[in-house]
Amino acid sequence: MITRDIEQFNEIKSSALSYFCYLFSKNIAKTQIVGNDDSTYSNVKKGLYRIYDDIKKAQRFYIVDKNGLQIEDAISRNKMMQYGNDEDFSTGPCFTETILKRKCALSNPYPSSETSDMIITASYPVYDEDNILLYVVMLDIELKKLLTLIHPSSSGTTFGILNKVTY
Numbered sequence: 001m002i003t004r005d006i007e008q009f010n011e012i013k014s015s016a017l018s019y020f021c022y023l024f025s026k027n028i029a030k031t032q033i034v035g036n037d038d039s040t041y042s043n044v045k046k047g048l049y050r051i052y053d054d055i056k057k058a059q060r061f062y063i064v065d066k067n068g069l070q071i072e073d074a075i076s077r078n079k080m081m082q083y084g085n086d087e088d089f090s091t092g093p094c095f096t097e098t099i100l101k102r103k104c105a106l107s108n109p110y111p112s113s114e115t116s117d118m119i120i121t122a123s124y125p126v127y128d129e130d131n132i133l134l135y136v137v138m139l140d141i142e143l144k145k146l147l148t149l150i151h152p153s154s155s156g157t158t159f160g161i162l163n164k165v166t167y
Helices: 002-027 038-054 093-101 143-150 158-166
Strands: 058-065 118-127 133-142
Touching: 002 038, 002 118, 002 143, 038 058, 038 133, 093 118, 093 133, 118 143, 133 143
Parallel strands: none
Antiparallel strands: 058 133, 118 133
């Protein structure tokens, strides 16, 4: 089952990346980013909460500084996942890819450290008006939930279940 999910992920990866990049850029607008002060961080966090409201299926949302350190506990509907202040993401593949490419990135599926589920991480760099990196905004979502969000005929959706029964 995991192999099929990963194959489906590979089919929809570019669509998922486009979707997350759109959400990040729509909700964390460059016009809100002025300097590196508390109001800038507050605007970024407000944008992250708007994404949190849009993507009910995501597991965790968090902001890391330019050095890859999580700034405060993660935002999550699951109280057990509201942690991570000062967690180091500096060597994580999604953080480093976002920094190197200077744009939104999407990880490959990997096992969650909190659950036994496969998850992906979407990340988005936030720059100030001088194009200096301030933050990287990140979200984690279970692979199965991402597939039902982006790939409506995947096995976990009603349509996918009906397809299985029919065929």
